[in-house]
Amino acid sequence: MTPSVVLVTGVSRFLGGHLAARLAANPAIDRVLGVDTVPPPRDLLRRMGRAEFVRADIRNPLISKVISNAGVDTVVHASVSANPGSSGGRTAMKEMNVIGTMQLLAACQKAPSVRRMVLKSTTAVYGSSPRDPALFDESMTPKDLPSGGYAKDAAEIEGYLRGFARRRPDVSVTVLRFTNFIGPRIDTVFTRYFALPVVPTVLGYDARVQLLHEEDALAVLERSASQDIPGVFNVAADGVMLLSQAIRRAGRVPLPVPSPAVGPVSRVFRGARIVDFSPEQMRLLNFGRVVDNRRLRQQFGFAPRWTTVQAFDDFVRGRGLRPVIGPERVETVERGVRALVGMLR
Amino acid sequence: MTEARVIPLHADDAGARRRWRLGGPQNGGPAPEPEPEPAVEAEPEPGAEWDELIEFAKRRLGGDYTVDDFGFDRELTDNVLLPALRPLYRSWFRVETIGMHNVPGEGGALVVANHSGTVPIDSLMTAVALHDDHPDHRHLRLLGADLMFRLPGIGTLARKGGATLACTPDAERLMSSGELVGVWPEGFKGIGKPFHDRYKLQRFGRGGFVSAALRTGVPIIPCAIVGAEEIYPKIGDIRPLARLFGAPYFPVTPLFPWFGPLGMIPLPSKWYIEFGTPIPTDTIGAAEADDPMTVFNLTDQVRETIQHTLYRLLSQRRNAFTG
Structure with missing residues (x-):
């Protein structure tokens, strides 16, 4: 069933904006409404084509009017933010994420036209601890509830959405738990982290x-918006890489910091507005988190085009990240080693 | 070192005896079996090994290798971790393996062994045994306690070496993908037991390993390890220090902590690792995995088998250090 009117939240950011653009390119969809508190950057707005931008705050009951007036039948809630820095601090971020979602769900519950609800969630809901199984599937709960x-x-947002699904059983609800995004265009904490020289x-x-990969993420969001596939899905590429391996592939230099010094160091980075590390991201760098994407492949019917390593390599190539230690120097060292070996023999 | 004595351990099993005779002199004798790596190194070109080493270093530093979903780094394990353990295995503990033919060459299986020795060296040695002495060079995927993964350095190395957390989802995932999984169900109760309780099997957890094997239908291979009890004879336990470090125990051995780092050198006991007849689980059926009675009975069967094997091996051993 193709939707006729789609509402996308968080269109001023990469995923929401490009999703709106993709949906607008689909002639079967009548209208695409994009909502955000700030207008999208100009190039993104151009891409969005016939999609309409509505400057509204989802925390405001006005959103209810937007939904009912336009007769929205599909809502893609993609505005849940992971980055306190760009959201104006942790308090504002929480307000926007949790209260905003509650308002949006309240508005959707009142609107009889809504038939489909898609939430862009995160695999962070599984937490990250040494007591974790190697792979999480959708039925598992975190060992330690995220504090x-x-x-x-x-x-919390997933909890509210479950409540919404109970109260509106006629609405098909899809929860997409995305892992960390990477790619040449998207800007996340991870992409900034790997772009650091050290x-x-x-x-x-x-x-x-x-x-x-960002393109896979967009494809999954588009598919969930245009087809009825209710359920909870882990959305992640196949395969894993080690953090040290990723740093080496990007040609960066790792700087191991002892655990007690991690707090102050991450504060320095946050203060300098280089990389916004939250404590849970630090835990992720300690223990990692890998999810099972079998349900995405089998039930959702989507196979990620990029593996983790391919996506990362695409990011390194696309960003034009040059190795800190250039290939010429590596060659010099290699020649030196070979000469030394020759002398020793 | 003397030649390994040939002891008829499986009087009823001719195949096992032949293997044991074959295996004995190879492990203890002066001529070690040629490894695949030395075969490559023995090529006529003298610079080949250096080229290989440089290529290996380049690959590692460029991040050009793969790890599986559990973080197992096969290349690192084969080229760095296992070679680092090999001297301990060959020269220090002089490990002899018995009944290696009981371990299947391919497909999933669950190796269940007794745990001992204060520090889990026994699991590492079992992993080396299954890689070096098995004709198919199998990698043992260890199931470890969460404490191990909390420790910096060790947890990371353990994952790279193929270990993962001892939990049902991980065990089932590994076994159903055809991996050889090793589990030490006694856990800290077994490894940290006082020296006077040596070779007395402790409680076997809650039988989670049995239900995991039942659900995936892989055989259970009981494994008895003799010799590991003597490496660090734990004669005492300083509780307050254990609490301070958040450890399950703080061992006192005849050498530790009195001799400081010197006391951390394990005593050179002579080891035997025997793999028993596999217990098939596919004939029982996956539905029985939820039947506590079946699980308990099977757990007891595995436990009894290991305990009896331990007693038999001990009765044949004359001295803990010379074998």
Whole structure:
């Protein structure tokens, strides 16, 4: 069933904006409404084509009017933010994430036209601890409930959505738990982290990293908006890489920081507005988190085009990240070693 | 070192005896079996090994290798981790393996063994045994306690070496994908038991390993390890220090902590690792995995088998250090 009127939240950011653009390119969809508190950047707005931008705050009951007036039948809630820096601080971020979602769900519950609800959630809801199984599937719950930050927001939002699904059983609800995004265009904490010339890591820990290419993420969001596939799905690429391996592939230099110094170091980075590390991201760098994407492949019917390593390599190529230690120097060292070996023999 | 004595351990099993005779001199004798790596190194070109080493270093530093979903780094394990353990295995503990033919060459299986020795060296040695002495060079995927994964350095190395957390989802995932999984169900109760309780099997957890094997239908291979009890004889336990470090125990051995780092050198006991006849689980059926009675009975069967094997091996052993 193709939707006729789609509402996308968070269109001023990469995923929401490009999703709106993709949906607008589909002639079967009558109208695409994009909602956000700030207008999208100009190039994104141009891409969005016939999609209409509505400057509204989802925390405001006005959103209810937008939904009922336009007769929205599909809502893609993609505005849940992981980044306190760009949302104007942790308090504002929580307000926007949790209260905003509650308002949006309240408005949707009142609107009889709504038939489909898609939530962009995160695999952070599984937490990250040494007691985790190697792979999480959708039925598992975290060992330690996320105590704060984005993960807690996402867990609460999923809870509210479950409540909504109970009260409106006629609405098909899809929860997409995305892993960390990577790609040449998207801007996330992870992409900034790997773009640092010297990458701080936690001494003695080497997390497994699972990523998802931005194009795969958009394709999954588009598919969930245009087809009825209710359920909870982990959305992640196949395969994992180690954090140290990723840093090496990007040609960066790792800087292992002892655990007690991690807090101050991450504060320095946050203060300098280089990379916004939250405590849960630090835990992720300690223990990692990998999810099972079998249900995405079988039930949702989507196979990610990029594996984790391919997506990461595409990011490195697309950003034009040059190795800190250039290939010429590597060659010099190699020649030196070979000469030394020749002399020793 | 003397030649390994040939002891008829499986009087009823001719095949096992032949293997044991074959295996004995190879492990203890002066001529070790040629490894695949030395075969490559023995090529006529003298610079080949250096080229290989440089290529290996380049690959590692460029991040050009793969790890599986559990973080297992096969290349690192084969080229760095296992070679690092090999001297301990060959020269220090002089490990002899018995009944290696009981371990299937391919497909999933669950190796269940007794745990001992204060520090889990026994699991590492079992992993080396199954890689070096098995004709198919199998990698043992260890199931470890969460404490191990919390420790910096060790947890990371354990994952790279193929270990993962001892939990049902991980065990089932590994076994159903055809991996050889190793589990030490006694856990800290077994490894941290006092020296006077040596070779007395502790409670076997809650039988989670049995239900996991039942659900995936892989055989259970009982494994008895003799010799590991003597490496760090734990004669005492300083509780307050254990609490301070958040450890399950703080061992006192005849050498530790009195001799400081020197006391951390394990005593050179002579080891035997025997793999028993596999217990098939596919004939029982996956539905029985939820039947507590079946699970308990099977757990007891595995436990009894290991305990009896331990007693038999011990009765044949004359000295803990010379074998």
